[in-house]
Amino acid sequence: MLDVTSAKQQQILSGALRAFGRYGYRRTSMELIANAANVSRPTVYQYFRGKEDVFRAMAGQLLEGLLEAADMAEKAEGSIGDRLFGVLSVKLEFVVDTVDLQFRGEILGDAEQVAGDLLVSFKDRLLAVIEACLLSVPEELDLVGTALSAHDAARLLLDAVVGIQQEDADREVLAKRLRDLVDLTVRGLSSRR
Numbered sequence: 001m002l003d004v005t006s007a008k009q010q011q012i013l014s015g016a017l018r019a020f021g022r023y024g025y026r027r028t029s030m031e032l033i034a035n036a037a038n039v040s041r042p043t044v045y046q047y048f049r050g051k052e053d054v055f056r057a058m059a060g061q062l063l064e065g066l067l068e069a070a071d072m073a074e075k076a077e078g079s080i081g082d083r084l085f086g087v088l089s090v091k092l093e094f095v096v097d098t099v100d101l102q103f104r105g106e107i108l109g110d111a112e113q114v115a116g117d118l119l120v121s122f123k124d125r126l127l128a129v130i131e132a133c134l135l136s137v138p139e140e141l142d143l144v145g146t147a148l149s150a151h152d153a154a155r156l157l158l159d160a161v162v163g164i165q166q167e168d169a170d171r172e173v174l175a176k177r178l179r180d181l182v183d184l185t186v187r188g189l190s191s192r193r
Contacts, residue, residue, distance in 0.1 A: 012033065012039060012044055016028075016037065024102075025110035026110065030045070033051070062094070070130075074086070074132055081182050081186045084133050088157060088158075088181075091126070096171055127158060130157055130158065140186075143190060157185060164177050
C-alpha cells in the first residue's frame with residue numbers, strides 16, 4: 001500500500017473519494033479525479049501511476065481509518081448494544097455518506113477486483129473487532145458460543161450491514177434498521193429477557 005505523506009497526495013485522495021463516490025469506479029477518470037482534487041491531471045500522475053493506483057491508495061487509507069473508528073467504538077463506554085451499534089455503524093455511515101446509492105453495488109464489486117486483498121484484510125480485521133465486542137460481556141451475552149459462536153454471529157451481523165447499506169432509504173431509516181438488528185442480536189444471544 002502506498003504511504004501517503006504529502007499534503008498534495010492527501011488532496012488528490014480526498015478528491016478521488018468524491019469522484020469515485022459520485023461516479024463509481026468505471027466512470028471515474030483521472031481527469032475527474034484531478035478536477036475533484038482541484039489539481040491538474042499531470043499533477044495526479046506525479047503521485048499515482050493510474051486510476052487503480054489512486055483507488056488502492058484511497059481504499060487502504062479509508063479502510064485503516066474505519067478500523068480505527070470501529071476499534072474505538074468497541075472500547076467505548078456504554079452498553080453492549082451501544083458499542084456493537086457503534087462498531088457496525090462505522091461501515092454503514094461511511095458507505096451511505098460517501099457513495100451514491102446507484103453506485104454502491106457497482107463500486108463494491110469493482111473494489112473487490114481492484115483492491116480485493118485490502119477488502120479481505122479489512123473484513124477479517126473488522127470481524128475480529130465485532131467478535132471482541134460480542135465476547136467482552138459474557139455475563140450479558142451468555143449464549144455466545146452456545147446458540148451461535150462469536151465468529152458466526154459477527155459474520156451474520158457484517159453480512160446484514162452490507163444488506164442494509166444497499167437499501168434505498170435515508171440515513172435515519174438505515175440507522176434505525178441497524179439499531180433494530182443490534183437489539184435483536186443482543187436479545188437473541190442473552191438468556192436474560
